[in-house]
Amino acid sequence: MDSPTTETTPPPPTLSGPFVGAIDEGTTSARFIIFRAGTDEIVCFHQIEVESIFQKEGWCEQDPMAIVNTVNECIAGACKKLVAVGGKVEEIITIGITNQRESTVVWDKNSGQPLVNAIIWLDNRTTSTVEELLETIPNNARNINYLRPLCGLPLSPYFSGVKLRWLRDNVPAVSQAMEKGTAMFGTIDTWLMYNLTGGKDCGVHKTDVTNASRTMLMNIETLQWDANLLKFFGLPKTILPEICSSAEFYGSIAQGVLQGIGITSVLGDQQAALVGQQCLAKGQAKATYGTGCFLLYNTGPSIVHSTHGLLTTVGYQLGRKAVPFYALEGSVSIAGAAFNWLRDNINLIQNSGQIETMASTVDNSLDVYFVPAFNGLYAPYWNQDARGVICGLSEETTSEHIVRATLEAVCFQVRDILDSMHKDCKIPLAKLMVDGGMTVNNLFLQLQSDLVGIQVLRAKIAETTALGAAMAAYKAVESRYQMEAPLSKSGPREAIKPSISATDRNLRYQKWKMAIDRSLNWETSTLPQGERDAFDGA
Ligand SMILES: Nc1ncnc2c1ncn2[C@@H]1O[C@H](COP(=O)(O)OP(=O)(O)O)[C@@H](O)[C@H]1O
């Protein structure tokens, strides 16, 4: 008989904190990421896709309660993983929030329940609202840049103020609640904050300067809601949250596994990525490639008004008394989303893992150019009537060429933006820091470097957005923390250099511009009525 063994259970692993958590509520998915405080080391994370609802052509909504539930599930999932790797939830000292920007939620003060689905930033239903607002501009000027001196933004369906005006005009529950004084408005950060801190019972109603700078309702100089802008949009101030800095105490989590932990940062996701990339000095820039693509150029404490189609936005303000830093932004609405379309609508790919493999099987796109202007074109064109086109198809064109042309479309849109930034700032960028879901694709980064002719530096971690929120949250509780100090112990960033000639690059870009011409004003470029009647045989 075997002698009895004295089985000893190994002691559970231990992992010491402190830790900082970040909620990253993106358009495609939500995640909660737990970092070791003051570093870019991800201890664990939990991520869940968020469903978008497409009720009508050009509409894009999400269920606000589903957003909250998904975030809560991500928090619970990540905390469970933290414990599994030997960490203690009590050692999460603070958390930050970063979010898809401009998406608009309106809810009822008494019930805490949404009055309508969230209108997502890339929803295009408000083109007619923009038209109506343009009509109200004095001297029949119809100038989309009329409000730029006040808010830094052109009139576009993209921004929350326009979406809110549409809700006021089209959803009786919203207009009635506005009249009764029971409506509350928030971008996704505000909606999450309200729910995490207690909802209708004691939820705080606050936003930060970066999210507020995307509403068209905040004055870009005073960083407060602007009476003239509110009057222009016909919206009551009572529905708006309090504007705070991006790094300060907002409130404490009311329930669940993180109950009692403070929330000490809020940043729009693109601004959070600027912080996470440590682009903390004037002249530094980053591009984040997710659902859309957003290039932000830090202009320091100065407000630079673009004359070439870029946005002026708040980059960050890291503390109540801190100096606000501004940025010039080039926004592209459809980047990774073009691949979701290839997958869901056209069945050209089954998953994003195939993109690089397929595009690498061909040497070039065989002169195919794809402008994915599904909801108009953002920077630098701001043409809400543009629509998608695929040009240059021939008998030889294959799926692989189209997939490659889709990657190139994102690269060319970034070239459009860099050209505008060069014109506005005079100094050409020598290198571009990149991050986001698409940057796992090596071929894509090579194409990006080739088609813009500058070095592309891949971020050490893909989750720079969450990292920026975690850095700001930590800064708010640890004043000695130096945000510029190296975060990572693991060597320099990977650099991708251009490998094609300037002549080749410029020829390709000319063709891209021809494709852009074909997509602009598509919605309004129909034949005049008389000619249309003749064409129809009337
Ligand atoms: N290998 C890849 N090549 C190209 N695009 C990709 C790849 N992997 C993911 N994507 C795209 O990246 C997007 C997701 O990136 P992510 O940064 O998570 O987005 P978001 O923050 O908007 O939720 C999706 O639109 C997807 O199509």
Ligand SMILES: O=P(O)(O)OC[C@H](O)CO
């Ligand atoms: O979901 P993302 O990461 O593409 O970001 C969305 C932007 O914040 C929209 O302005």
